[in-house]
Amino acid sequence: MIVFDLCCAAGDHRFEAWFNSSDGFADQQARGLIACPVCGDSDVAKAVMAPRVGAKSNQGTAPSAPVAVPAESMKSPKGGDISPELVRKVVAGIAAQQAEMLPQSRWVGRDFADAARAMHEGRAKEDLIHGQTSPEEAQALRDDGIAAMPLLVPFVPPEAAN
Template sequence: MIRYALHCEHDHEFEGWFGASGDFDDQQARGLIDCPACGSKAVRKAIMAPAVAGTKTRSQDNSPAQNQAVMMEAMSRIRRHVEDNFDDVGDAFATEARAIHEGRSEDRGIYGQATSQEVRDLVEDGVPIAPLPPEPRKKTELN
């Protein structure tokens, strides 16, 4: 495996692992590489020193702000995927999730709203559910 330090056009830094040295170029040409922070496909390899074993260890943790930005982008992508590919059943979520679980309704991805009590009942009955990440704040709402 080969690890490359990567940068997008917005100077987000991340890394990618590839099976062989030509895999990065092949995947980039097919549009398979994008920035995890912003989704940009304009990604390039950064200059990187070869990994050499030594006695010192150093942390390569991102700053808390970078970690938060990556997390918020990932949650936003999950929400968009659900909204684009699942059926919005509104406030009938609990009823429809239970019907799907029991085989009385078509097996498909759904999302919607449920009360706290409905959520507790579904979990207690073994119906597989998960909360949808919150909608990202609009830029006009940010400082």
């Protein structure tokens, strides 16, 4: 899999999308299957990208999963179009709330599942925490009735920040 930064010609919006290969991108682009998630423009091209340098093998980072949403799926539950402005406002609101909450929360790193379970079982004091966990550990927390949710906006762990 390969991720490309893309941009549309109409609104100059930037977004990321995953492809099986460069040829897969070229094929989808030629068939008009890629659309800007903000304005729906299908005149999409690769944008200039900074190289993605992986972390050292002994220092993992949280996986991210950027997704380009097709314009056809941008419908409200009542059947009307969702405006790009509304999408921007909602995402900005989520990002602002997350930025406000994180400083009040304690980073526990890869010990997130253990820390959440300890608080749930009364072995540790209740606290706001954030950290990293595998999808399997997150599912086990949900199965055991332990409240946890992913951060909706990408987050750089403190040890990975410059």
